[in-house]
Amino acid sequence: MGSNFIQAFGSTHLYPITDQHISGLSHAEQVVLLNNCGATLIQLREKLDPPVKFFEQAESAVRVARDLGAKIIINDRVDIALAVKADGVHLGQEDLPPDAARRILGSEAIIGFSTHTLNQARLAAQMPVDYVAIGPIFSTTTKQSANAPVGLDGLARVREALGAIPLVAIGGITSENIGAVIKAGADVVAVIGDIWAPAKDSRVRIKRLLNYS
Ligand code: 3NM
Numbered sequence: 001m002g003s004n005f006i007q008a009f010g011s012t013h014l015y016p017i018t019d020q021h022i023s024g025l026s027h028a029e030q031v032v033l034l035n036n037c038g039a040t041l042i043q044l045r046e047k048l049d050p051p052v053k054f055f056e057q058a059e060s061a062v063r064v065a066r067d068l069g070a071k072i073i074i075n076d077r078v079d080i081a082l083a084v085k086a087d088g089v090h091l092g093q094e095d096l097p098p099d100a101a102r103r104i105l106g107s108e109a110i111i112g113f114s115t116h117t118l119n120q121a122r123l124a125a126q127m128p129v130d131y132v133a134i135g136p137i138f139s140t141t142t143k144q145s146a147n148a149p150v151g152l153d154g155l156a157r158v159r160e161a162l163g164a165i166p167l168v169a170i171g172g173i174t175s176e177n178i179g180a181v182i183k184a185g186a187d188v189v190a191v192i193g194d195i196w197a198p199a200k201d202s203r204v205r206i207k208r209l210l211n212y213s
Contacts, residue, residue, distance in 0.1 A: 001111075001128065001129070001130045004108075004110060004130065005041075005088075005110050005112075005130040005131050005166050006131075006166050006187060006188075008040055008041040008071050008087075008110075009040060009041060009187075009188055010040055012038060012039070012040065012188075012210050013178070013182055013186075013187070013188045013189060013212075014039055014178075014188065014189060014191065014206070014209045014210050015041060015042075015043065015168055015188045015189060015190040015191070016030075016034050016039050016042050016043070016190075016191060016195055016206065016209075017042075017043045017044075017045045017075070017190055017191065017192045017195075018030040018031070018034075018042065018043065018044050018045055018046075018061075019045060019142075019192050019196050020046065020048075020049070020057075021048060022142075022192065022193070022196040022197060022198070023195075023196040023202065024198075026057060026060075026061075027044045027046070027057045027058060027060075027061040028057065028060045028061040028063075028064045030042075030061075030196075031044075031061045031064050031065050031068070031070060031072070032064055032068070033202060033203065033206070034070075034195075034206060035065070035068045035069075035070045037203060037206040037207050037210060038206075038207070038210045039070070039206065039210065040069075040070055040071065041070065041071040041072075041073065041087075042065070042070060042071070042072055042073070043072075043073040043074075043075055043090055043190065044057070044058055044061055044072060044073070044074055044075060044086075045075035045076075045090075045192070046058075046075065051077065051079075051080065054077065054080060055080050055083060055084065058072075058074060058080050058084045058086065059083075059084045062084045062085060062086055071087040071088075071110070072084075072086045072087055073086060073087060073088045073089060073090050073110060073112065074086045074088070074089050074090070075089075075090045076089075076090070076091065076092060076095050077089070078091075078095075078096050078100075078101045078104055078105065081105060081109070082104060082105060087109070087110050088105070088109045088110025088111055088112065088130070089101055089105065089109065089110075089111055089112070090111075090112040090113075090114070090133070091111065091112065091113050091114065092114045093114060093115070093116070093120065097127070098111050098113050098124075098127040098128055098129045099127060099128055102128040110130045110131075111128065111129050111130055112129060112130060112131045112132070112133055112168065113127060113129045113131075113132055113133065114133045114135070114170075115132055115133065115134050115158075116134070116135065116136075116147040116150070117147075117150070118150075118154065118157055118158055118161060121134055121158045121161060121162060122161050125161070125162050125163075125165055129165075130166065131165070131166035131167065131168050131187075132158075132162060132165055132166070132167055132168070133167075133168040133169070133170050133190060134150060134154075134155060134158045134167065134168070134169060134170070135147075135150070135169060135170035135171035135190075136149050136150070136170065136171020136172055137149060137150060137151065137152065137154075137155055137169050137170065137171045137172060137173060137181060137186075138151070138171055138172025138173065138177065139171075139172055140171045140172040140193065141193070142192045142193045143171070146171060149171065149172070152180060152181065152184040153184075155169055155181065155184045155185055155186060156184045156185050158185070159184070159185025159186070160185075166187050166188075167185060167186050167187050168186065168187065168188050168189070168190050169181045169184075169186035169188075169189050169190070170189070170190040170191075172193075173189045173190070173191050173194065174191075174193075174194040174209075175194060175205065175208035175209050175212055178209055178212045179212055179213070182212075189209075191209060194209065195209070
């Protein structure tokens with residue numbers, strides 16, 4: 001576990017997440033745009049559409065990603081990840097637990113797990129996951145029910161507790177603060193708003209996040 005996930009990013013540190021409603025683009029269109037800019041592993045996230053619609057969109061996004069050589073992770077839905085033969089699933093604290101997802105998806109699947117406190121991250125480290133996500137790092141308006149921000153110090157403490165387990169930071173991350181987030185211990189950063197927010201040029205934003213220094 002773990003190494004497939006980190007290897008998929010090459011020398012980049014951006015784990016982009018799709019959002020149809022913010023971007024105004026289908027999941028497949030977002031995958032094409034992200035991959036054209038250099039992103040190699042992409043999470044499809046759909047909180048509003050019914051499963052039948054998300055399934056159809058995910059199926060075409062995975063088809064497109066296969067042709068491009070990109071990997072696709074499905075947010076929340078183990079059933080959809082299995083049905084569309086995605087590369088893995090990203091689970092929240094209230095989704096199917098990682099060990100159950102592992103039984104369904106098998107040993108090769110990438111399984112990620114969201115945590116919001118140091119204690120949750122410590123517990124996640126004992127689970128059959130390929131990466132642990134911690135967030136929100138900063139305040140965010142993208143997720144309505146986001147917990148209190150853990151900040152860069154909280155992120156550094158999670159890094160210390162997790163040792164070599166791949167760590168994803170999420171929540172309020174932009175091209176302005178990505179350098180500090182990586183320096184504090186994240187392997188990669190997951191981003192929605194700074195990529196897709198209206199009136200932002202997504203192509204420029206994605207490249208800035210991919211090429212930060
Ligand atoms: N999960 P943005 S924060 C989807 O804390 C999500 O686990 C979070 O969007 C967590 O990049 C968050 O716009 C929102 O802040 C991320």
